[in-house]
Amino acid sequence: MKKYIALFIFTLIIDLTSQANEFNDLKIYTENNPPYVLVNEKNEISGLVGEKVVKALKKLKIENEVKIEVVPWARALIEAKKQKNVMIFPFVKTKERLGIFNFAILAYKQTLNFYKLRDAKGIEVHNLEDAKKYTTCVVRNDYRHEHLLQANFSKIEETAQQTQNVQKFLNKRCELIIIAEEGLKAKLKELYSNMSIVEKVLEVPEFDGNIYIAFSPGSDSFIINKFKEVTEK
Structure with a gap:
């Protein structure tokens, strides 16, 4: 034995x-x-x-x-x-x-949304075509960047990193940002802010926002x- x-x-x-x-x-x-x-x-x-x-x-x-x-x-x-x-x-x-x-x-699992700053005036977004009228902050080569390019967005403001991307949005160097709620909450907290300063203007189920290990x-x-x-x- x-x-x-x-x-x-x-x-x-x-x-x-x-x-x-x-x-x-x-x-x-x-x-x-x-x-x-x-x-x-x-x-x-x-x-x-x-x-x-x-x-x-x-x-x-x-x-x-x-x-x-x-x-x-x-x-x-x-x-x-x-x-x-x-x-x-x-x-x-x-x-x-x-x-x-x-x-x-x-x-x-998560969904993507377009957000604007709550105090931003004159921004009306009801669909993707409306969103194309405004500048959107994205991370270069990020999946949201690819989604926008596939959907023929042309007014895109690129950065190399997500914290910089959100900071750029907060500094009003673009009018919209596309991001999941969970991600935006985390970045705003990192930048000593919170969700009270932003407003969701459009949910985008057309874009797969789920997170994978690939x-x-x-x-x-x-x-x-x-x-x-x-x-x-």
Whole structure:
């Protein structure tokens, strides 16, 4: 009996080591984007989606095998497009991305809205065509940017990062911003403000605002299936 127990434990250790090795080539990219991903001064990841990824890594026994890299979103997209076995989060579906990435895991459900500053005068938005009349703040290469381009918006004010994007909106350098309520609340809090200064003018169900954990083209099915398995429990 002791021999069988020892053999079982040895086999289990070999299996876990083998599984960890399967993830050696995996790269993970994210950005500091509250409330979905929060990165503290120790580079520790938390947030509505970040915690799910961290828990998945722990369940798969690979938390020390893979480093989550916090990089500018434009760089993350470029790297993910040209390499296999790249996980990227928080990520949202667009027409362009659907043909490239594997949106394996739905991590958080939400809707997108257009907002204006409450004290802004003369802004009337009842549909997407109305919204096109006004300048809209977006993050360059962000999914909302892609949504607007696909819908033929031309009055777009770009920034490189979401906090700067919201600050630009608050400074009245654009007339509208497109963002989920959860995201806007978090950014306003970060900027020592709150939702009382903004007004929702249009909900946009036409644009998929749900948050996913996605994988780059050609990523190994073993990696994708293992992450799906531990995040869907």
